[in-house]
Every structure is written in C-alpha cells, then in structure tokens.
Amino acid sequence: MLRHWPLLVAAVVPCLVLAGIGWWMWPQQPAGLVPHVAAGTVQAGVLSADSVSRLAGTTVVAGPQSDRPHAALAVAPAECAVAAGPTTQAVYGQAWKAFLSATYQDSGGAGAYTVNQVIGVFPDAEKAGAAFQTLTDGLAGCPSATVTGQAGRSSTWTYAAHPVTEVAVAWTASQDGSAGWACYHQARVKGTSLVQASVCQAGDGEPTTSKVADELTAKVTG
Structure with missing residues (x-):
C-alpha cells in the first residue's frame, strides 16, 4: 500500500488526490501545542481526527494540509484533469478566497487508509456553483x-459517478x-462553498465518505 500514498494525497489524490498526497510537506505544530482556531474559518470547518475516527470506526491521525489547491495533475487524456484531481486547480481554479485541504491517515502511517476533507470558499454562490459544474462536467x-506522479510513476484509474443532483455528486476512482x-468521493456545494470528502482504502469506503461529507457540509456556514 505504500506505493499508493504519494498519489493519494495529491489530489486527494483520486485520488488523490488522488485524492491525497504524501509529498505535501507542511510545517507541523510543536508537540503539545493546541493551535487557536477562529470560528467561521475553514480551519474550524474540517472535522478533527477524533471525529473522523469515530465515523470511520478506525483510528486516523492528522497528516498533510494545504491552504491552496495544488496544480492540476499530469494526466492522459488531458481532459481527465478534473476526474484525476478533483481537489486541484483543475476544479477550484484561482477564484476562491479561502481554501483548506486536510488529509488523515491510518495510525500506522502506512497509507493503507486515508481520509481527505476539502473546503473551498468563493466570493459568491455563483462562483461556487461554477466550480461544482466544472467538477461534474x-x-x-x-x-x-493514466496519472503520472512527481516521481514519474504512472497509474491507471477508472471513474464511476452516481447521478448528479443540483448540489451533490458522488463517485468512485x-x-x-x-x-x-479505490477512492470514494463526495462533493457538495453549499452557499459560497464547495466541499469534498474522500476515503481511500482497499475495501468499501462509501459509507464512511457519506458520513464525513454529511458532517463536513453541516459545519460549513456559507
């Protein structure tokens, strides 16, 4: 499973971001320090590792975070940049005003189980809706x-989406x-925000993805 982690965290890396991306190397908080999180911010919107562990029925720990969407992935055919990197600039572009991607992984650190949450806040509901339309299209x-990672290693993914509603879409990579x-994804548009949740594992991650997406969307204020 170790060979999957670098692709996963990238998009979360469908997965990545795919759905997720092990090469996100962001500074860590000093041990024992509880960071201040202001109410109403994207940082306050994501579920904690403890909350996700409760929903998943397994222990996860905090992994990499990013305060901006990563560049679109190298993918063939090129028109699959959105499906391969749903949390990247291929979907969120440059119009967002606040963004946070937070990835959790299994407590063993092997990348055998990853959960990714993304909140992208746009200036208005129209721009959030446009990003959602880009995703569904x-x-x-x-x-x-076929997705090529930073190390030049390629992998091939198959995508299957459920019927789209005006405010939500679910799909599997x-x-x-x-x-x-596989990586199980859900995206929801709520007000000026486009949120996403994904679970990557060798098994059925759809139930946990739904739970995380429900609670994440409920916490988003606008």
Whole structure:
C-alpha cells in the first residue's frame, strides 16, 4: 500500500488526490501545542481526527494540509484533469478566497487508509456553483485516465459517478491492478462553498465518505 500514498494525497489524490498526497510537506505544530482556531474559518470547518475516527470506526491521525489547491495533475487524456484531481486547480481554479485541504491517515502511517476533507470558499454562490459544474462536467467526460506522479510513476484509474443532483455528486476512482484499492468521493456545494470528502482504502469506503461529507457540509456556514 505504500506505493499508493504519494498519489493519494495529491489530489486527494483520486485520488488523490488522488485524492491525497504524501509529498505535501507542511510545517507541523510543536508537540503539545493546541493551535487557536477562529470560528467561521475553514480551519474550524474540517472535522478533527477524533471525529473522523469515530465515523470511520478506525483510528486516523492528522497528516498533510494545504491552504491552496495544488496544480492540476499530469494526466492522459488531458481532459481527465478534473476526474484525476478533483481537489486541484483543475476544479477550484484561482477564484476562491479561502481554501483548506486536510488529509488523515491510518495510525500506522502506512497509507493503507486515508481520509481527505476539502473546503473551498468563493466570493459568491455563483462562483461556487461554477466550480461544482466544472467538477461534474469533468467527471462525466472521463471514464478512465493514466496519472503520472512527481516521481514519474504512472497509474491507471477508472471513474464511476452516481447521478448528479443540483448540489451533490458522488463517485468512485478505482486503481487498476491494485487488489481493490479505490477512492470514494463526495462533493457538495453549499452557499459560497464547495466541499469534498474522500476515503481511500482497499475495501468499501462509501459509507464512511457519506458520513464525513454529511458532517463536513453541516459545519460549513456559507
């Protein structure tokens, strides 16, 4: 499973961001220091590791975070940049005014189980809706793609989306030849925010993704 982690954290890395990306190296808080989190901020919106552990039924610990979407992934065909990197600039662009991507992983640190949460806040509901439309259009136009990571290693993913509503979409990104490794995604647009949750594992991560997405969306204020 270690070979999956670098791609996962990238987009969360469908997964990445895919869904997630082990190469996000961000400064860590000093041990024992509880950071101040202001109410109403994107930092206050994401679920804690303890909350996610409760929903997942397994212990996860905090991993990398990013305060801006990463560049679109290297993918073929090029029109699959959205499906391959739903939390990257391919979807969120440059119009957002606040952004946070937080990835948690299994307590063993092996990358065998990852959970990613993303909150992107836009200046108005129209821009948030446009980003959501970009996401759903990109998913509809990409059944599969080959993603190349920073180390030059490539992997092929198959994407399957559920029917889209006006405010939500769910889809699965499955890695070919990986013994069931897949990333389960949900995205919701709420007011001026586009939020996403994903769970990557070798098993059915859809129930946990739904729970995380529900609680994450409920915490978003605008």
